[in-house]
Structures are given as structure tokens and as C-alpha cells.
Amino acid sequence: MKHHSPFAHVSRRKFLHGMGMATAGLALASCRPRYKPTEEVIESAPTRPVVANPVVAIARADSYDPKLIRSQVQAVLDGIGGVADILAHGKRVAIKVNLTGGTSTKPIAGTKETETYLTHPEVVKALCELLRDAGVKDLFIVEAVYEQDSWPHYEYTEMAKAIGATLVDLNYPNPYKDYVQVSPGDQAMTYKSFYFNPLLLEIDAFISVSKLKCHNTAGVTHTMKNLFGLAPVDIYKSNGGDTYRSAFHGSGKTTAERLPRVIVDLNMARPIHLSLIDGIQTTEGGEGPWINGIRPLKAGVLLAGKDPVATDSVATAVMDFDPTAEYPNAPFVHAQNHLNIAAKLGLGTNQLDKIKVVGEQIPDVKMKFRVSV
Numbered sequence: 001m002k003h004h005s006p007f008a009h010v011s012r013r014k015f016l017h018g019m020g021m022a023t024a025g026l027a028l029a030s031c032r033p034r035y036k037p038t039e040e041v042i043e044s045a046p047t048r049p050v051v052a053n054p055v056v057a058i059a060r061a062d063s064y065d066p067k068l069i070r071s072q073v074q075a076v077l078d079g080i081g082g083v084a085d086i087l088a089h090g091k092r093v094a095i096k097v098n099l100t101g102g103t104s105t106k107p108i109a110g111t112k113e114t115e116t117y118l119t120h121p122e123v124v125k126a127l128c129e130l131l132r133d134a135g136v137k138d139l140f141i142v143e144a145v146y147e148q149d150s151w152p153h154y155e156y157t158e159m160a161k162a163i164g165a166t167l168v169d170l171n172y173p174n175p176y177k178d179y180v181q182v183s184p185g186d187q188a189m190t191y192k193s194f195y196f197n198p199l200l201l202e203i204d205a206f207i208s209v210s211k212l213k214c215h216n217t218a219g220v221t222h223t224m225k226n227l228f229g230l231a232p233v234d235i236y237k238s239n240g241g242d243t244y245r246s247a248f249h250g251s252g253k254t255t256a257e258r259l260p261r262v263i264v265d266l267n268m269a270r271p272i273h274l275s276l277i278d279g280i281q282t283t284e285g286g287e288g289p290w291i292n293g294i295r296p297l298k299a300g301v302l303l304a305g306k307d308p309v310a311t312d313s314v315a316t317a318v319m320d321f322d323p324t325a326e327y328p329n330a331p332f333v334h335a336q337n338h339l340n341i342a343a344k345l346g347l348g349t350n351q352l353d354k355i356k357v358v359g360e361q362i363p364d365v366k367m368k369f370r371v372s373v
Helices: 012-018 066-079 121-133 156-163 225-230 252-269 308-318 338-344
Strands: 042-044 055-060 092-096 138-143 166-169 180-183 194-196 205-211 274-279 282-284 295-297 301-305 356-359
Touching: 055 066, 055 308, 066 121, 066 301, 066 356, 092 121, 092 225, 121 138, 121 156, 121 205, 121 274, 138 156, 156 166, 194 252, 205 225, 225 252, 252 338, 274 308, 301 308, 308 338
Parallel strands: 042 180, 055 356, 092 138, 092 205, 138 166, 205 274
Antiparallel strands: 055 301, 180 194, 274 301, 282 295
16 A cells, blocks of 8 residues: 655645744654554555675765765765666655764763764765755655754754755654554564654655664664664653663563564665765764763764665674674674674675675774673
């Protein structure tokens, strides 16, 4: 069943006016009502792109200077053959960013969150500008943000307005009536379906833009783990007092098997067409300041690819880890390796000798990252 898109025949100005918004770049939700999703027909996942010979591009960047970022994002996109193929079915694109933790979390002393553990808006802006140049009509920047203040606080509101993108908080079905259930398909391991904002089915291309960093539980958190933020937080809590998707994590000994399988299920339910990783400035030791021992690190790289398993695996190797390592070996010291699971299911490859790396080479940009223990 194909949903009718509220965006399809309405001009951008009329759409925003109808939502009670004055300008583009404002989020589609500004409050946090409790939604109780109805039991609707489960939708099939969008078709997963097939990447027969994966290519991952690496470029150096030592700062978030806008001209430098624009040039280097262009370089990695050119290195993987551009974006014409992922736009072949239409010109509506959603970009999933990583704004984990929310504004109530204090940044690492002396740093900005986007220069340590969150996707930097300058990287997203450069990508959006290049997508516009390639003919993209409708741009949506999506995330299930922890607080509505996250958008302006992390400078996304201003950036989105400048490039004509719409910010969408995936914690809500707005502007649709309700969420839609989307199945990961026959290979689903943990969830037979996920509740998603229907926009995630209406787009023509889906891009995940993440940070290059470790994750306390998942080992690494690149573009595949970034899809945790597709799911509405309130629906995936184990109990009302939780502030995160505790149902995805499970509890006790179940976490080591459950969490990596949920990552893969999410990637089958909403396949990624393009992965872009911000490793210019980041952290080691964990995914955010709530992890003891996390500290800033300057890796000075950008990576891009169309096979998310391959892209995340090259990123893992850049961090001086083996992307085929298995629990409890670093960096997968607390859970099984979701890259191994994804590769076994045919989502992509994490075998470095089967991935063509262009631009900078892994040995030349490799930097040792510490894991959280």
C-alpha cells in the first residue's frame, strides 16, 4: 500500500503555512503529545539498493571551514561516482543526522557538541548544497530529537533555513495522521515491524550522516547504528520512566545479542542509499558525555559510500579496529558485531579486501581509538 504524501501537491510555502509555521527550516513538531499508534497494515520496506562492487571514498579535512567542507564532501561524492544513481527514482531526499543526548546533556568541557559527538551542521549543509546542485527538489533533515531545542541549539534551524530544508522530528507522525508500521522483511530477527513517520516511505532516497565514533554497547556508531534515531522514543521505552529506547537494548545478558540485531532490522526496514561519516573532530571512548572516560579526538577525515556495511567497516578500520572482529574483542566488547550480522544477511560486505577505497588510503589516515570498557 502506497501512502499519499501530504507533500506531493502542495507548495512548500503553503505546506508550512498549513502547519502553522512562518519559515522553512522549522521542525514539524514543537510539543511532545503522547501518541498511541493504531494497528495499521504493515508496509513492506523500501527496496534495498544492490551494490555489487562497493567503493568507499576517504578525504582529509582538518577543520569545519565551509569552503573546505564543501570541497571535501564533493571529493568523496565524486569518488563514489556521484549521486545521480541514488536520485534515479525521484528528487525527494531525507538526511538522517545524529543529535543524540539532547541539550540537557552537558558538553565535554571546553568543546562544542557538534565538534565532538554530534553530526556537524556544516557537513550536512555542504551535502544539501551539492544535492540541490544535482537536482534534488525536497530536502528533509530528520531525527527523533531528545528535545525540541536541539534543532536551534546545534545550529540546525539556521542551517536548514539557509538551504531550504525542512526539519522533521521523527518522534511524531506529523504531518501525517499516524505512524506506519514497516517490516524489515523475511530476514527480520527481533522486530517484525517498526513504527515510522510515513515520510520515511515517501522519500526517493535516504542518506545517513553520522559521526565517526565508538559506542559503549554497539562497539562503533556510524551510519547503520545511526538508524536507532528513526524510531519514536516514546513507543520504544521499556517503561515510562526511561528517556531512551530501552526496549531496543533489552536488559542484562540479552543486550549483547539483541541490540546489534535491532540495528540490522532497522537497516532492513529503511535501507540506506548513501552513507556519509563526519570524522573531522570526534571523540574516543564512547558515544557521548554520559560515558565515563570519553574525550575529544581529531581524526581529520570524511568518508562516503553507497554500501553502508562497507562504509562503516572502512570507518571502523580507520579507527584501527578490525571490522570483522567478534564479541568480546575490541571494539565489540559489550555486544556482538552488527557488521558481521549484516554481512551474513547479504546487506553488504565488511571484508576490507572486497572494498575499493579511493582517495586517501586507510593506513595513511588510521588513528588509534580507545574503546569504552
